[in-house]
Amino acid sequence: MAKIIGGITSSHIPAVGNAISNNLTQDPYWKRFFDGYGPAKEWLEKAKPDLIIVVYNDHGLNFFLDKVPTFALGCADMYENADEGWGLKPTAPFKGNAPLSWHIAESLIEQEFDICTCQEMKVDHGFVNPIRALYGDHEVWPVPAIPLAVNTVQHPVPTAARCLKLGRALGKALESYPEDLRVVIFGTGGMSHQLQGERAGIIDVEFDLECMDKIATDPEWITQFSNAEIMRRAGTEGIETIMWLVMRGALADDAKVIHKHYHAPISNTGAGVLVLENPDAM
Amino acid sequence: MNWKKHDYDDIPGTYVFDGERAHPSYALNKLLFSFNEDDNRKEFDQDPAAYCDKFNVTGKYKQAVLENDFLGMLRMGANIYFMAKMAVPRGTSVQDAGAAFQGITTAEFQQNLLDKGIGLEEKLKNRGDYWNG
Numbered sequence: 001m002a003k004i005i006g007g008i009t010s011s012h013i014p015a016v017g018n019a020i021s022n023n024l025t026q027d028p029y030w031k032r033f034f035d036g037y038g039p040a041k042e043w044l045e046k047a048k049p050d051l052i053i054v055v056y057n058d059h060g061l062n063f064f065l066d067k068v069p070t071f072a073l074g075c076a077d078m079y080e081n082a083d084e085g086w087g088l089k090p091t092a093p094f095k096g097n098a099p100l101s102w103h104i105a106e107s108l109i110e111q112e113f114d115i116c117t118c119q120e121m122k123v124d125h126g127f128v129n130p131i132r133a134l135y136g137d138h139e140v141w142p143v144p145a146i147p148l149a150v151n152t153v154q155h156p157v158p159t160a161a162r163c164l165k166l167g168r169a170l171g172k173a174l175e176s177y178p179e180d181l182r183v184v185i186f187g188t189g190g191m192s193h194q195l196q197g198e199r200a201g202i203i204d205v206e207f208d209l210e211c212m213d214k215i216a217t218d219p220e221w222i223t224q225f226s227n228a229e230i231m232r233r234a235g236t237e238g239i240e241t242i243m244w245l246v247m248r249g250a251l252a253d254d255a256k257v258i259h260k261h262y263h264a265p266i267s268n269t270g271a272g273v274l275v276l277e278n279p280d281a282m
Numbered sequence: 283m284n285w286k287k288h289d290y291d292d293i294p295g296t297y298v299f300d301g302e303r304a305h306p307s308y309a310l311n312k313l314l315f316s317f318n319e320d321d322n323r324k325e326f327d328q329d330p331a332a333y334c335d336k337f338n339v340t341g342k343y344k345q346a347v348l349e350n351d352f353l354g355m356l357r358m359g360a361n362i363y364f365m366a367k368m369a370v371p372r373g374t375s376v377q378d379a380g381a382a383f384q385g386i387t388t389a390e391f392q393q394n395l396l397d398k399g400i401g402l403e404e405k406l407k408n409r410g411d412y413w414n415g
């Protein structure tokens with residue numbers, strides 16, 4: 001049986017990847033942000049997952065606006081990173097686990113989450129940067145990974161409530177996988193930020209901290225908000241935080257908080273690292 | 283045929299990228315998306331006007347592309363992530379665009395962001411359960 005050991009949240013902004021590439025992680029601007037990953041890395045080392053599932057949104061690498069799946073699951077053996085238009089060197093490709101992906105897809109669809117299955121899926125900074133922040137750069141990545149993309153770019157995007165339910169269905173899907181496999185789920189993106197319009201540059205620290213506290217202990221709290229309400233507080237791009245709910249839903253209600261770190265601003269955003277561990281998982 | 287109203291329409295200074303914005307700017311966003319490929323970037327650089335024609339980017343949209351008018355593109359419905367594919371290599375960052383929206387300098391925009399972090403460590407200390415260095 002596959003077992004979900006826990007979940008980690010992380011920012012995924014391009015600047016994080018650039019800071020890693022340019023060896024700036026101990027630069028004064030970045031130090032506190034990256035140091036906050038220390039306990040998460042230590043926990044990951046102990047947790048030793050056989051596989052990670054990364055919940056993220058594509059920002060126009062794999063998906064153009066001609067087809068915008070609300071939820072899309074990588075169902076391939078391999079996932080490649082690629083040039084997003086800025087000419088950066090792509091990372092090493094990521095090994096997947098196709099049989100597990102297809103099992104998840106079947107289970108989700110049985111549970112009425114009609115997910116889009118992708119046999120080819122390029123993974124962008126949203127997927128890559130949390131892995132780089134938590135594992136460092138590698139020519140061969142130390143852990144296989146499955147991408148689960150959520151549309152947070154072109155509205156309508158799913159509600160926080162829907163993301164939480166998807167997470168619960170994902171949890172059931174993993175529990176029903178016959179092979180023994182230790183899985184950690186990354187919920188990425190956010191937190192509050194807005195990139196466009198005269199309101200660009202907003203960060204709502206109070207809302208971010210409330211989200212972190214509640215997502216850890218009472219995730220239903222966030223389902224009271226419509227996407228319009230979340231954007232009003234957290235900014236248009238702050239809506240990405242709903243992806244954390246997919247991770248959270250897959251974990252036990254009484255998952256233990258191992259680590260909580262928040263930093264703002266980093267680039268345009270508030271950034272939160274949350275490590276949650278399932279009971280009896282370690 | 284009218285675009286329906288949304289609860290987010292009255293958020294000040296905010297343009298939610300929904301159907302109403304994505305529909306008229308589709309060709310423009312498609313051109314911007316094409317810049318993922320280096321060959322396309324080179325082809326554009328050789329003859330920007332012809333490249334616009336190829337993508338059916340016309341009128342004010344074409345003019346904005348030819349003039350590197352990134353703010354104009356965003357106002358016309360370019361998606362910020364797609365716009366960044368063209369703007370960032372040309373020296374206009376997402377923060378530059380944000381500053382332009384407000385009519386302030388990028389340095390001022392960045393300072394406003396930094397101000398959001400004032401007192402953060404104290405705030406976290408008071409909450410108690412946050413890692414704080």
Ligand SMILES: [Fe+2]
Nearest residue numbers: 012126189240
């Ligand atoms: Fe993002």
